[in-house]
Amino acid sequence: MRDTFDVVIVGGAVIGSAAAFFLAEALPRGARVLVLEADPSYAHCATTRSLASIRHQFSTPENVRMSMFGTEFLRQAGARLEVDGAAPLIGFVEAGYLFLATPAGWPVLQRNHAVQRAEGAAVALLGREALASRFPWLATADLAGGSLGLAGEGWLDAHGLMQGFQRKARALGAQVRAGRVTALQREGSRIGAVRLADGGVVDCGVVINAAGTGAAALARTAGIELPVQARKRCVFHFRSPEPAPDCPLVIDPSGLYFRPEGAGFLCGVAPPEEEDPECTDFEVPPAWFEERLWPALAQRVPGFEAARVLSSWAGHYDVNTLDHNVILGAHPAIGNLLFANGFSGHGLQQSPAVGRALMELVVHGGFRSLDLAAFGWLRVLQNRPLRELNVV
Ligand SMILES: Cc1cc2nc3c(=O)[nH]c(=O)nc-3n(C[C@H](O)[C@H](O)[C@H](O)COP(=O)(O)OP(=O)(O)OC[C@H]3O[C@@H](n4cnc5c(N)ncnc54)[C@H](O)[C@@H]3O)c2cc1C
Structure with a gap:
């Protein structure tokens, strides 16, 4: 049967x-x-x-x-x-996201903020000065401000x-x-x-x-x-001799993102559409960190200039095209x-x-x-x- x-x-x-x-x-x-x-x-x-x-x-x-x-x-x-x-080990850390915006991206952040607030999300818009005083390790000269999650956001x-x-x-x-x-x-x-x-x-x-x-x-x-297509995303785990206290998950206008992980940080970058073909291999391209991520990291957090990669991996988004x-x-x-x-x-x-x-x-x-x-x-x-x- x-x-x-x-x-x-x-x-x-x-x-x-x-x-x-x-x-x-x-x-x-x-x-x-x-x-x-x-x-x-x-x-x-x-x-x-x-x-x-x-x-x-x-x-x-x-x-x-x-x-x-x-x-x-x-x-x-x-x-x-x-x-x-026995409860599962989920390790939920509520440390927030921080979306950064240049003056060009600020109106979009404001529009999104209104949508999120209307849904009851605990998010706050911080102007450049507020951003600089809350996260002194961040380079803010080119920014209009950021949107910070105050509760409920983080990683697991x-x-x-x-x-x-x-x-x-x-x-x-x-x-x-x-x-x-x-x-x-x-x-x-x-x-x-x-x-x-x-x-x-x-x-x-x-x-x-x-x-x-x-x-x-x-x-x-x-x-x-x-x-739906597979699109490759690479993630790097790095150490920085300089700390970044109370670091949330930061989304940079360049597409770079990073967040703390243990004693180090994880980072990656969202590639532009034209450089994002359907892809099913798991190879991390050589020099990807040095060429694509490191300059952006060091520009946003000067203390990351001395970042040292510990490990890396690739995975696939299931992208709805x-x-x-x-x-x-x-x-x-x-x-x-x-x-x-x-x-x-x-x-x-x-x-x-x-x-x-x-x-x-x-x-x-x-x-x-x-x-x-x-x-x-x-x-x-x-x-x-x-x-x-x-x-x-
Ligand atoms: C690098 C990276 C970073 C990400 N970061 C985040 C993040 O920060 N936050 C977030 O929310 N999401 C993130 N995502 C996306 C998130 O991981 C996925 O959206 C989510 O895990 C999808 O889960 P899934 O179960 O649909 O697919 P998958 O986890 O891909 O699992 C699909 C499963 O189906 C099985 N399968 C496939 N075909 C068959 C078949 N024919 N028969 C039987 N089994 C089959 C596969 O073996 C696999 O185990 C990230 C993804 C990547 C790659």
Whole structure:
């Protein structure tokens, strides 16, 4: 007899595991939830290679709301995700984001600030002098000011959050199996089963595509073109002999970003669109730090002139090429195939909100807590981008 599950989730990293947790919690006892993961080491997925940070500073109200729920969840994660008295190690540090702006970028920061305040985010605009006095290690001569998160923003242990979701989902009855899904078996306007690389077939009530950068290939097997591509991002861990006390996660107008990590710092840079091809290798280009990052770091924080790289790695964003926002929910042609793809660099922090949203779509047939319909397929099919301006 073939295996049958009420919900099959393809991809077991942070999005798949969050969905499994919320579903296992909400579905009636006896409901069957299965997570299929191609690489149970999670060595290469975006979740593991993430900078693992959370901010409320977006330009799209729904993104602000999703991250605010993310913060709420992280603050309670110990209790929500404990299993047999053991809480997951999530290491949430609420140290804020600081978006810097030159005079040219200041009006955009002000507009975004108004959106964030309207959603209840604790953010403050600091003029250049306030910035210089609060962060004396920062070079501010070319800046108009910055937007600082006062509460709820910071960073965490991404792997810890993923493991926490998955462990709790299992404790609540969800199954997690190793296996690469090679095809979604379409039967008209529904998916009847998923096919596995080992020849296995699993019948399903609902399928969730949580396959990250593998999501477009998976969708194609059901005849759906998902505009999601892998784009490489490199992260460097460095030491600085000069401290930068109370350093938040700083976003520089040049695209550079950095934040503390242990006794050192992590940094990276968002490349311009024309230098950001689809890419699936994990090589950190030689001299990338010296040529692209170091000059910008030293310019913004003179104390970083003596920075020394300790390690580096590359990972992949699953970029939604239409508008850098998640594509969430069912495609109109296939009612029982739910998508949660194209996070474009902000999926970790959205995992609690998206996991809950997927649960609501499965259990209630619609959004209940946060209305995330704006992230649906309609705007993709109608080519109406819901563009997020604060992409990092
Ligand atoms: C360098 C970097 C920095 C980042 N920084 C941040 C940040 O600061 N804050 C933030 O919120 N986000 C950040 N992100 C983005 C965030 O990490 C991702 O949006 C998020 O982890 C996506 O989770 P996911 O579960 O959808 O995908 P992934 O973590 O990529 O996982 C997808 C999983 O699906 C599996 N899979 C794929 N295809 C199949 C298949 N056919 N069958 C079975 N399994 C399959 C894969 O093996 C993988 O485990 C960053 C990403 C990178 C690369």
